[in-house]
Amino acid sequence: MERLSFDLAASSLSDMNRFLHRDLADGDRRHVSVVNPDGAHNIAVGLNHPVTVEVHGHAGYYAAGMNKHATVVIHGSAGTGVAENMMSGTVHVKGFASNGAGATAHGGLLVIDGDAGLRCGISLKGGDIVVGGSVGSFSGFMAQAGRMVICGNAGDALGDSLYEAVIYIRGSVKSLGADAQFEDMTDADYTALAELLSKAGMDHDPKSFRRIASARSLYHWNADADQEY
């Protein structure tokens, strides 16, 4: 397997992204390293092949945005919107992630070893997110489908206006958002959680987690419409 390396101190981001989109055949060259990312925005966005991209350093906004099929590993921290709208594949942040990590992800797995900022997993649409540390406020806001695993603590308004996504949390929750509620863990939850933790390489006992899901009382705006005085 041929290894390719892009030095973002020397070559342009657009050239690299175009290469990743177009020239990277499904043949031999399946492993790409990015050095000197220096917090550049939009590294490896829109990947559409089963390749592995390793970013050696910190990434800016939207790293691996809208990823499909690819595996992207960031050996550093990631800015806002890492793996936003991911469709499939895996994105692994070895450091910390900023706001909106995994926002609107439809599929795939986002692993963050450290903490994540505000609104982690906002409007999640079927993707899975595992955070080794804690998440900021408004995480899981309006999350529609998929699973979020938080090994640390959560800030305010966790799971506000949740739809069908499920949140598993090990630590404390500063406050739950509107319509989010703690629920009993089932055997299916323990199985799913164990699998997600194992995929993410996190060594925690599933029994130490709690489940948060939607009370579904906001599903209809006119719940009281029948009242007539």
Next chain:
Amino acid sequence: MDTKPVTFKRPSLEQSASFDRSVIDYIQNAAAHGLYEIRGLGAKRKLPHFDDLVFLAGSLSRYPLEGYREKCVTKTVLGTRFAKKPIELDIPITIAGMSFGALSANVKEALGRAATEMGTSTTTGDGGMTQEERGSSKTLIYQCLPSRYGFNPDDVRRADAIEVVIGQGAKPGGGGMLLGQKVNPRVAKMRTLPQGVDQRSACRHPDWTGPDDLAIKIQELRELTDWEKPIYVKVGATRTFNDVKLAVHSGADVVVVDGMQGGTAATQTCYIEHVGIPTLAAVRQAVDALEDLNMKGKVQLIVSGGIRSGPDVAKALAMGADAVAIGQGILFALGCNSETYIQNGEHVSAIEGYEALGTAPGFCHHCHTGKCPVGVTTQDAILEQRLQPDVGARRVKNYLKTMNMELTTIARACGKQNVHHLEREDLVALTLEAAAMARIPLAGTSWIPGHNGF
């Protein structure tokens, strides 16, 4: 002997201006239900609009062009600033973003076919891109909305341009709304939501806040499409001068400004009637912003919100727009608010359908119910058959064609060989309000209220 208070016969039936019958009805409904009203379409109140402007055509001081034979170019190019593949249209009249969900798949297909035949573009909406509209549209603009329902990179790649929607004229500062009765299995699947839930979209994008972030978001979309596709930014008209400047700063190729007459499939009435500014005022501010930045002609401007006719298009262009987008007019062309729908060439009465909604043709704004009597704004398997794609495509094409003929007729009368040569000096205003908002002199005078200190 009894003394009675004096009553006058006529004033005893005098209606209050502040509390007229519609206000009393509103208050009594609020008291009965404890809920605000949600409805479709746009502002119903009278507003300063393009009707309040007229053209000064050619005469002795200017030469008109012969109305039928002399050439008048309508070609329109959008997205020339950064995109490698700008959008080239035959006419400056485009179809505005309307969602699959709000509209049926038949309607989306009809719009694509009509737009393609007329050489113009159509636009997706909240809820993603359907196969029907991609297949039928030569030029399809793909919206990136706060909710990101059905948003995916494959559709970004197969779109011809991307429109980042910040807001909408009918509800600037608010998110979309699709009530449960329209969330059928296909709509639910496309939006990743349980069937039948009321879907209330977010009002802010999930992964950016503010213009500096938006600049990076736009760069992401450019990187993802290898800088090929134009990026539009759509704003609902409020602080339009500032918003347009910030959209340009963020790197937009095209700015879309949607005034308060713009339509919606379902929004709170208080929003529709009381938030945002009229299209006329918004065009003026948008053009001012582009001129202030020396970006006129480099960043194109699309104007929407209550554009109905060829003269409206001509006036928008004369004020400085590069193109217009039409939503509600297209719905009316399809048969919205018509007494009949067309099935296999025959007109069939839709009156019962209107009556069931408590309304009548000419007044209906019940898009939000999904029970559209003419099959336009519905997801009901039976009702949607009332709009056949063939019929819809033909009617929308005719409407676009008529407006384009009117547009070129006016442009020729003003002596222009190209509709984009229409200029604000070709216009005068009929009312003080329009003169002040559009900054166009009152007819027969050189007076622009508020200009030059008085």
